[in-house]
Amino acid sequence: AQTVTQSQPEMSVQEAETVTLSCTYDTSESDYYLFWYKQPPSRQMILVIRQEAYKQQNATENRFSVNFQKAAKSFSLKISDSQLGDAAMYFCAYRISNAGGTSYGKLTFGQGTILTVHP
Amino acid sequence: DGGITQSPKYLFRKEGQNVTLSCEQNLNHDAMYWYRQDPGQGLRLIYYSQIVNDFQKGDIAEGYSVSREKKESFPLTVTSAQKNPTAFYLCASSISGRARGELFFGEGSRLTVL
Numbered sequence: 001a002q003t004v005t006q007s008q009p010e011m012s013v014q015e016a017e018t019v020t021l022s023c024t025y026d027t028s029e030s031d032y033y034l035f036w037y038k039q040p041p042s043r044q045m046i047l048v049i050r051q052e053a054y055k056q057q058n059a060t061e062n063r064f065s066v067n068f069q070k071a072a073k074s075f076s077l078k079i080s081d082s083q084l085g086d087a088a089m090y091f092c093a094y095r096i097s098n099a100g101g102t103s104y105g106k107l108t109f110g111q112g113t114i115l116t117v118h119p
Numbered sequence: 120d121g122g123i124t125q126s127p128k129y130l131f132r133k134e135g136q137n138v139t140l141s142c143e144q145n146l147n148h149d150a151m152y153w154y155r156q157d158p159g160q161g162l163r164l165i166y167y168s169q170i171v172n173d174f175q176k177g178d179i180a181e182g183y184s185v186s187r188e189k190k191e192s193f194p195l196t197v198t199s200a201q202k203n204p205t206a207f208y209l210c211a212s213s214i215s216g217r218a219r220g221e222l223f224f225g226e227g228s229r230l231t232v233l
Contacts, residue, residue: 045224
């Protein structure tokens with residue numbers, strides 16, 4: 001079974017600084033997606049960034065970037081120039097991308113990391 | 120605007136009562152999902168449906184039931200058999216297939232058992 005582990009229950013960062021959130025996962029599949037979702041106090045889950053496993057290039061979205069290490073099964077999120085609005089719970093998630101099968105389409109989530117941004 | 124609508128946002132239930140949480144999407148997505156969120160445990164999958172009139176149990180299906188009679192709708196019933204139903208419930212949908220792969224979420228429903 002696939003598992004996703006976030007080893008940092010809480011992290012904090014000063015405004016304008018950079019912070020990295022860690023995520024590791026376990027899978028025997030070779031083709032899959034990895035995601036980082038943000039959950040602000042409103043509780044709405046918002047997609048931050050997506051990485052396809054077959055792509056070697058790390059995904060970036062403005063101030064957000066990932067360090068995807070497929071062999072190590074590691075998928076960390078770097079937030080640059082942190083802003084007060086970045087404060088939220090962040091979830092790492094995994095999804096198999098093969099069509100068919102009973103696990104197709106399901107997201108498996110990590111336990112989450114609470115990020116606090118200090119002004 | 121396209122999106123996922125969950126209702127009600129807050130729901131209180133007495134022990135022994137069944138309650139149904141509504142989830143409607145107008146994104147024309149084939150797949151829909153129900154997740155439960157508890158503090159410190161992330162999100163756990165309850166049920167999912169890849170197509171109308173078909174659904175599969177997730178990791179914590181006991182005490183829950185679903186139906187998928189329409190593409191747009193995937194209601195979740197929390198039955199009296201669910202031993203600890205107080206939680207935050209999130210509904211999601213996705214395009215079935217390889218494209219993109221992400222789930223889109225509703226705003227959630229908070230269920231409290233009195």
